[in-house]
Amino acid sequence: MPYEARAVISRTKKAPVTIETIIVPDPGPNEAVVRVQACGVCHTDLHYREGGINDDYPFLLGHEAAGVVEAVGPGVTEVAPGDFVVLNWRAVCGVCRACRRGRPWYCFDTHNASQRMTLADGTELTPALGIGAFAERTLVAAGQCTKVDPEASPAVAGLLGCGVMAGIGAAVNTGGVTRGDSVAVFGCGGVGDAAIAGARLAGAARIIAVDVEERKLEWARDFGATHTVNSRENDPVEAIRELTGGHGADVVIDAVGRPETYEQAFYARDLAGTVVLVGVPTPGMRLDLPLPDVFGRGGALKSSWYGDCLPSRDFPMLIDLYTQGRLDLGRFVSEEIALDDVEEAFDKMHRGEVLRSVVIL
Template sequence: MPHEVRGVVAAKKGAPVEVQTIVVPDPGPGEVLVSVQACGVCHTDLHYRDGAVGDGFPFLLGHEAAGTVEAVGEGADGLRPGDYVVIAWRAPCGTCRSCLRGRPWYCFDSRNAAQSMTLLDGTPLTPALGIGAFARKTLVAAGQAVKVDPAARPEAAGLIGCGVMAGYGAAVHTGGVRRGDTVAVIGCGGVGCAAIAGAALAGARRVIAVDVDDAKLDGATRFGATDTVNSRGTEPVAAVRGLTGGFGVDVAIDAVGIAETYRQAFYMRDHAGTLVQVGVPDPATTVELPLIDLFSRGGALKSSWYGDCLPTRDFPILVDQYVRRRLDLGAFVSERIALDEVEAAFDRMRDGKVLRSVVVL
């Protein structure tokens, strides 16, 4: 029997979001119905609202979510009602060319629920990143619901579903930060701070946070930054090199995604160092670099997709780190809000006043 619940809908490009009644079907084969307990407000939701992620309006927003399985469809193996889960937007298919080559974190056919959630009049909703969790219930593919330790508070655990995993994975998986490395992270929002935390947990001996906001830089130290650089008044490449004996860092992470910060990260690297871009760029952004610098400096230039993660492997690990008090997920939660406060939370996000607002249901 379909379920009618309240959800946050972006009805048309650039318009304020609305809380509307939506219809969530019972799970079909390979699907699960999740009762959402908390869901973070991510920049990607704002991109959907503003029409920067396709034109599939109306969108049902929300994708950084934790909750409990309410019902399972046929074939949803390994899950049962009551299981505590974090929802992933990557659920590897197991059969595409990437999965078959042993690289499921690059799956080309990630699974989502086959049935649509709708408005009351039957209009299909496009769920953000295949999740749509700014609602009391959501329908996802079974592979998207990853069981984790129920000791983790949902407003903290849900953030692993996107921003924390993206940043942590950019450092640990894509960047391959190892014990004794030096690391610079440009941009100390939620993703950047997660990259800082990942680098610190991996054993980096120096983690340099770069931002234009002193308050964000102060916050970055809570996640493991050993040094901070305010690039509003200081040339950041020179500052990072000055902190590393003139050499530059082993891994430079651009968590902003604009041409200027990409170039800064490129030149912050030591010889043969690694650059990781995890900040989502505007589609129109381009970068120009001298080809001789690309050749002579060596190293690797990488883009990090979802922290190159495998949710079934990595979500439980990060939750365990949180439960053991080695990863302070609670520090990412700036405020707890209701469904009808999401639009105002977008404003605070634009102004850089929060790491994460979290809708608690």
């Protein structure tokens, strides 16, 4: 019997979202229906609403979610009804060339549900990142459900579904931050602060946070930044070099995703250092770097997709760190809101007033 659910819908480009009734089909083969308990409001959802991803409207927004499996379809073995799960948008296939080479975090054929959720009139919806979790229930591929410790609060567990995992993974998985490293992070929103928290977990000796707003720099200190740079008032490249003995940082993470910040990150790293791009650029952005500088500085220029995470490995580990008191995921939650408050949450996020608003269902 299909489910009816209230959900947040983006119908047209840049228009305010609406709360509408959607139809969630019974799960088919290798699919699961999840009763959503909490979902973070992420910049990616705003990108969808603004037309920055594609124009496949209407969108069912929301993807940074945790909840309980309500039903599963034929062939599902990973999860069962009653399991507490975090939803992920990279359900690995296990058979593509990346998976066969033992690098499933690069999977080139990740799974989503085969069936489509719809509006009440039958209009098919495009779920954000294949999830669509600003809804009382959602339909996903079973591989998008990662079981975690049910003692964790849904409001914090769901954050691993996107921003927090992206930031921690950018530092630990992609950047390879290790004991004694110097790290610089451009952009101190949710992803940037998660990168700072990840660098701290990995034992970085010096963590330099860069932003244009003092409020965000204060947040960065709370997550473990040892030094801060207001790039509205200071040249961040010079400041980072000064703080690292004139060399630049071992790992520089761009959590903004703009050509200007990427260029600053490039020149703020040490020779043979690593630059990690985890901030999501918008279509049309271009980068112009002198090729001799790229050649002459060596090192690595990397992009971090979802923190290069493997959800089945990383989500339970990070939840364990949270329950042990070693990773303060609760610090990322600025406020808890209702479905009807998502549009206002977008405004707060755009103004830089919150790290994460979390929808509680």
